């Protein structure tokens with residue numbers, strides 16, 4: 070059983086991670102909307118927004134009164150995860166579709182690849198900071214959900230890396246279709262993430 074201090078520490082770790090992720094998703098969404106219409110970046114932006122939702126849920130569950138039974142907690146957690154998984158699958162479908170279109174009907178002009186690459190580097194850094202923050206939580210408090218969250222951030226790192234590489238390829242080969250391939254890879258990552266979260270919950 071976690072002590073009061075450990076619970077506080079967990080809530081604080083989630084709070085820090087949540088604010089940083091919220092800021093990141095705003096930067097990504099802003100860049101996608103006003104600076105560079107990279108579908109891969111748009112996918113990562115949607116994904117960061119879903120992450121905020123998941124983190125907020127984890128924080129609320131960590132904060133639930135201790136008087137609640139395990140079953141009551143699990144039920145709330147189940148609902149929270151259900152919505153998160155559904156959003157991940159929907160955004161994967163949307164991003165996959167947009168990516169497919171970009172491959173088959175590439176836009177005549179390239180987007181601002183420098184902006185996309187800069188944002189991707191920022192999000193790689195942010196993912197690393199969040200990973201450290203969640204890992205700093207006391208070992209005893211590393212329950213299944215916490216482990217799922219840590220594995221999730223590691224996966225996020227991979228997705229930001231895809232955004233960086235695909236924008237780099239667009240710039241290097243002057244071919245916007247690479248953004249479409251990146252988007253398909255991000256969409257696959259979102260589906261895998263959804264599956265991972267749903268299987269992590271059942272254990």
Ligand SMILES: [Zn+2]
Nearest residue numbers: 116120221225
């Ligand atoms: Zn994520």
